[in-house]
Amino acid sequence: MSELIQAVINSEEKSDLRSFVSEIRHQEKRYLLRNDILSAYADYCDKHQKSEDFIQSSNLSKLIYYTQEILQEDGNLCLIIRPKIASQEVYRLTEDLNAEELSVQELLDVRDRFVNRYHPNEGDILELDFQPFYDYSPAIRDPKNIGKGVQYLNRYLSSKLFQDPRQWLESLFDFLRLHQYEGSQLLINGQIQSQQRLSDQIKKALTYVGKLDSEEPYEKFRYALQSMGFEPGWGNTAGRVAETLEILDELIDSPDHQTLEAFISRIPMVFKIVLVSAHGWFGQEGVLGRPDTGGQVVYVLDQAKSLEKQLQEDTTLAGLDVLNVQPKVIILTRLIPNSDGTLCNQRLEKVHGTENAWILRVPLREFNPKMTQNWISRFEFWPYLETFAIDSEKELRSELRGNPDLIIGNYTDGNLVAFLLARRMKVTQCNIAHALEKSKYLFSNLYWQDLEDKYHFSLQFTADLIAMNAANFIISSTYQEIVGTPDSVGQYESYKCFTMPELYHVVSGIELFSPKFNVVPPGVNETYYFPYSRWEDRVESDRARIEELLFTQEDPSQIFGKLDDPTKRPIFSMARLDRIKNLTGLAECFGKSPELQEHCNLILVAGKLRVEESGDNEERDEIEKLYRIIDQYNLHGKFRWLGVRLSKTDSGEIYRVIADRQGIFVQPALFEAFGLTILEAMISGLPTFATQFGGPLEIINDKVNGFYINPTHLEETAEKILDFVTKCEQNPNYWYEISTRAMDRVYSTYTWKIHTTRLLSLARIYGFWNFTSKENREDLLRYLEALFYLIYKPRAQQLLEQHMYR
Structure with a gap:
């Protein structure tokens, strides 16, 4: 990045950098995040009528793109630059446009000074650094392989097996001897005393089980295997025992990471x-x-x-x-x-x-x-x-x-x-x-x-x-x-380097390449959450009760709002009433769009209806805010709020009833780590609009099996939903296309069987x-x-x- 900065400073773009920095300094904000920086730069380019080529290809534009944060300090700018995932560089840009690189410790001091919590005369602050503990462990090199730790570990282990087979096979042998269940020995017994003996006995056992019918139950030949040194744990049939022994035999003779994972995954060691x-x-x-x-x-x-x-x-x-x-x-x-x-x-x-x-x-x-x-x-x-x-x-x-x-x-x-x-x-x-x-x-x-x-x-x-x-x-x-x-920075990545002013500095908080x-x-629990079209698994009385609850039932103790026209397409969301889940933001988004109100009703299932019923400060704040929004935008007759606690059965049916009416599900969180409700809605067949901040980016393929929204841009979100609704009215098949792709996405990737096996x-x-x-x-x-x-x-x-x- 220093080369990119120098390329800007040493070229005609220096004047643009100077002008842009000047405009930054005149902003009220002294701490700019990436969105602020990009917005300020877009305004600068617009104001100075910069060409498309400059905006797309100039070195300055590249520098701005990679800049994650800017702090203003005494006329200087501190630039936190993220040239690639899991990497950060910091530079101080002086008033005369000299750039010097700062250390992590210096950056943390800058941040402390920014909030007036820096006291250089009171001694150094505690520094936490976990990096030395990871220096002697294997580390992933390519950022795209982060999160595939076990695959890397298997390759690493199998390469060790290959490089020093004697030592690692001894370790494998010792590992196999460890396993017991409540005092009963598993896998190998005292008759096998060495790795070489294990290898010989495997071949002997393979010859023996190879002569049996593959479906022969293990209990029929258990004692024959035991006499060769093999205890329970290899398989329940002759065929399964043979498979497991063959994998181990291959691992001993020609180790590779797939064989290692296949074998270790079969070892009975977790009960x-x-x-x-x-x-x-x-x-x-x-x-x-x-x-x-x-x-x-x-x-x-x-x-x-x-x-x-x-x-x-x-x-x-x-x-x-x-x-x-x-x-x-x-x-x-x-x-x-x-x-x-x-x-x-x-x-x-x-x-x-x-x-x-x-x-x-x-x-x-x-x-x-x-x-x-x-x-x-x-x-x-x-x-x-x-x-x-x-x-x-x-x-x-x-x-x-x-x-x-x-x-x-x-x-x-x-x-x-x-x-x-x-x-x-x-x-x-x-x-x-x-x-x-x-x-x-x-x-x-x-x-x-x-x-x-x-x-x-x-x-x-x-x-x-x-x-x-x-x-x-x-x-x-x-x-x-x-x-x-x-x-954008990841959740764990945010722990790599940060300050808790006057408490401690985290110089290296976690090794992301570990x-x-x-x-x-x-x-998704498929017992409760399944497609609306599976009528044979739905209970008619439940469907009728949930439909009444959602659209027509009057019960002031747990329902607020009566719909003038319950036949309008429902926009639905279900979450806790807290600031991050942002249901109040969705209500305001709906309130700001009279066109959306013409086509749809908004239905929320969320927490309590009354402040006095909640013991949670944040929930109380959100309850008050929701009532203010309803009154401010006069949502009466178009909005319904259910303060109910649902069983899982009802929770599943509620998505399906919304889908019966070709409704949509909106998840408007300001941030969502993953989003189980998104999976529940999608498997039920509901076209889903979900926050672009967090996990939904990896669940949804935008405009293919769902849609991204920026929950901080209310008018833009309303336009996206309205655009979808309009397309559905013009072409009824469009709703079914998105619905079908949403269900397919969940079934291919997000099942508990896949999760727990892994x-x-x-x-x-x-x-x-x-x-x-x-x-x-x-x-x-x-x-x-x-x-x-x-x-x-x-x-x-x-x-x-x-x-x-x-």
């Missing part, structure tokens, strides 16, 4: 899984729509069901029915004594439709019962996580009769609990962030002190740093969740990697513990002291 979802109202009925309770609960429940089913299938295929192996999945959450009619005060609850998946609720220690016996906001939950983890460890050991094989954290608090549990129990840890708040709240780290009373970001971001670096592997729903797009990152999108494969491969690499993570874990005890815990204690007086 007991804990999913941590600590905050919110976690239950199967009566919880959706409550504060902090939405897509994450749906995700974790569906994942638990699918994991249990996949574990059972894998166990049977491995031939472990002879040992009566019973996989178990536990969802760990908090118990809420004042449960408001839900089952959140019940210690143990079986997950519907499963044999051995359970919700285990562990109570918080009392401290102040006024707090701990009630729901606690995710922004206030931090003081209770350590003791919750300690108490949960005892409960989990009791329920599982030992340790789990895998702990999966969900959201920041769940990931921190997963770290504490995995550290104590010496178990593989997987993180799923769902959404990192740092990306959702603009400048949240820079102005954290101003926001601390409400959001406690110092605790949240510290917990994020601890958990993401501790995890053995991380699952994201999309690539851009990790490193964004060429135009193979720990894997993109594994979730699926997740379990990852768990096994990272377990193998941890064993064979002998990677010493103790130094990293000690560093993270120091961060926990010296930064996180004292701040959590301060918040707890505030809670004691509430």
Whole structure:
């Protein structure tokens, strides 16, 4: 980038740079983000009547395109430039247009000065740098392979096998000897004492099973294999045993990454899984729509069901029915004594439709019962996580009769609990962030002190740093969740370098090229969410009841608004009422377009109807705002707001009823990490308009199986929806085309079967990697513990002291 800057300075474009910088300096904004920069440059080019060639091809235009942020400081400009994904350079541009490169530390000082939080005479601020802990681990080189960690790891491991076969085959042999299930030896027994003996016995066993009928049940020849040194775990039939042994034989003779993954994915080593979802109202009925309770609960429940089913299938295929192996999945959450009619005060609850998946609720220690016996906001939950983890460890050991094989954290608090549990129990840890708040709240780290009373970001971001670096592997729903797009910074990427003024500087917060990152999108629960056209699976009485609820029922306690013409095409959305979900933005978008109101009604399913019924500050603000918008744009007769909590059955049918009327679904979030409601709508057959900020970019192919919207541009969003509606009125087949492509998209990519098969494969491969690499993570874990005890815990204690007086 320095060459590009010099190319501008050393050419005729220098005068344009000087003029543009001058106009920037006269702006009110002193901190410009990419959209601000591009908008200012477009205005400059328009004002000075620049040619299309200049706008498209000049070096200055290229420089502006790559500039992510501009800070004004004492007449100088600080340019943060992102020449490519997961890469950043910083330059100071002086008043006389000299450019000097700044270090990360200098950039963080600039940001501190910008918010008047820089005190050079009070000593240096704590710097956090995780890069040294990644220097001795394999790293991905090409940014396009970020999120394909396991593929890279398999190639790396197989190349090691190839380079030093003796050492790595010994490691593989030692790994195979490890596996047991509740005291019963799996895979190989004491008759096989060396790698060479293993290789010989594999060939002997292959000759033996090759003579059997491929469908011969394992129990018929179990003891013959046992005499050769092979215990249960190779397969449930002669054919399956032969396949597994052949893969291992090939791996020993000519290792490659596909063979390695195929073999490791078959090793029976995961039987007991804990999913941590600590905050919110976690239950199967009566919880959706409550504060902090939405897509994450749906995700974790569906994942638990699918994991249990996949574990059972894998166990049977491995031939472990002879040992009566019973996989178990536990969802760990908090118990809420004042449960408001839900089952959140019940210690143990079986997950519907499963044999051995359970919700285990562990109570918080009392401290102040006024707090701990009630729901606690995710922004206030931090003081209770350590003791919750300690108490949960005892409960989990009791329920599982030992340790789990895998702990999966969900959201920041769940990931921190997963770290504490995995550290104590010496178990593989997987993180799923769902959404990192740092990306959702603009400048949240820079102005954290101003926001601390409400959001406690110092605790949240510290917990994020601890958990993401501790995890053995991380699952994201999309690539851009990790490193964004060429135009935007990813959620994890935002943790690479940032300041919490007067608390600490993060010089290198996460290694984005680490193979720990894997993109594994979730699926849709096809029991509840399926196409509107599958009439044989729909219940007529449910359909009629939901149709009445949506369009005609009058019930002031849970419905606001009566439609003048219920036959108009419905625009529908369903989400929590919080600022980020932006349902008020959709209402305003609808209100600003009289043309859209002529063609459509707007129907929202969202939270509570009354401020006094909500205990969540943000929800209360959004309720008030929604009423103001309804009155301001006189939406009475065209707008309907349902403050209802829906069962999953009703939630699925509501999409289908909207589809019956050829309606559309709009997801207007200011930011969406992934978007389960988008998948639910699409699989139901609803043409879907979704935010262009976040995960929907990877779900939807714009104008092919859905549409992108910029939720901050209300008039433009209204025009896009109106354009679609107009096309549908002119050509009724257009709605069906988009509807069909939406369904096809989900079925091809977003099923829970695909998700859990991949997740379990990852768990096994990272377990193998941890064993064979002998990677010493103790130094990293000690560093993270120091961060926990010296930064996180004292701040959590301060918040707890505030809670004691509430």
